[in-house]
Amino acid sequence: MFAAFAFVLGLVLGSFLNVCIYRIPRGMSIVYPPSHCPSCGHRLSPLDNIPLLSYMLLRGKCRYCGASISPRYPLVELLTGLLVLSLYIKTGVGVDFLIYLPFIACLVALSFIDIDTGRLPDRITLPLTALGFILSLLPGGLSPFASLLGIISGLLTMYAVAVFGKALFKKEALGGGDVKLMMAVGSFLGAAGVLFALFAGSILGSFFGIWFLARKKGNVIPFGPFLSAGALVYLFLEKFVLSSLGI
Ligand SMILES: [Zn+2]
Numbered sequence: 001m002f003a004a005f006a007f008v009l010g011l012v013l014g015s016f017l018n019v020c021i022y023r024i025p026r027g028m029s030i031v032y033p034p035s036h037c038p039s040c041g042h043r044l045s046p047l048d049n050i051p052l053l054s055y056m057l058l059r060g061k062c063r064y065c066g067a068s069i070s071p072r073y074p075l076v077e078l079l080t081g082l083l084v085l086s087l088y089i090k091t092g093v094g095v096d097f098l099i100y101l102p103f104i105a106c107l108v109a110l111s112f113i114d115i116d117t118g119r120l121p122d123r124i125t126l127p128l129t130a131l132g133f134i135l136s137l138l139p140g141g142l143s144p145f146a147s148l149l150g151i152i153s154g155l156l157t158m159y160a161v162a163v164f165g166k167a168l169f170k171k172e173a174l175g176g177g178d179v180k181l182m183m184a185v186g187s188f189l190g191a192a193g194v195l196f197a198l199f200a201g202s203i204l205g206s207f208f209g210i211w212f213l214a215r216k217k218g219n220v221i222p223f224g225p226f227l228s229a230g231a232l233v234y235l236f237l238e239k240f241v242l243s244s245l246g247i
Contacts, residue, residue, distance in 0.1 A: 003088060010084025011051035013105055014077035021076070021112045024121055039067035051077040072112075080108055086236055095140035100235060102131060103188045107228040110181060114224030120177030125184050132187025142190050150186030154194045158182045161198070178223050185231045193234045196241060200230030 016030075022038075023030050035044040042064040048054050055074040062069060083104050091097045106128045110120050129151060136147035158179040165174055186194045205226040234241060 002093060003085060006088035007081045007085040010081035011077050014080030015051040017080060017105060017109045018073050018076050020109045024123060025113055025117045037062045037064060040065035076112060090236060095138055099135045099141045107231060111225035111228045114222040118222055120181050120224050125180035128184040129187045132184060146190045147187050150190040150194055151183045153191040154182035154186030155179060157194055157198060181224055181227055189231060189234055193231060196234040197227055197230035200233055201227040204229055
């Protein structure tokens, strides 16, 4: 019962994230104006805005002008629904659920914004870092000290990777956005989470990077989605990962 509620909550949250992913890089407000079709500008009714269902009922086309709607909208909704469901399965109803819900939401939004624009906006990463520290004051999750240590290790580790990468490849290997993203990851997951996310993100990134470079030459690969995926793997497998390392 609660599991179904968590999934639906995730779908609705994903629908809101779609708005954020489109509007935040464009410097638009995320609450005003109400949703409209990007092709014909027609305002969407609540019926056009039901996560997943509207897309299926409308067969991926705008009701008013017939323009195709990107399948990415229902994909982001489904992804967020599954992540929130997984979080509920891990934490149940409680403080931990409330702590990690905004973290997951921001990682999804940041990943898709990075794919679209190659940027990780400060408007999300910096407040998220602060939020991670504030939430560490609550019982559950990390201690405030561990959160602070996580922020510092995110900053220092990524700074070291950036300097080292620049010396090695003679060009910017990492953006400042990646550094701030890992500060946010550290504020929620601590120093071990930073190291794991960087390690897993690098493996995923090089695997997909080879495939990506084989198709499109010379393009910069956004690193944010891989770091975010590494952070989520750590969040969901934390106990397993730590125990397998003997910590
Ligand atoms: Zn339209």
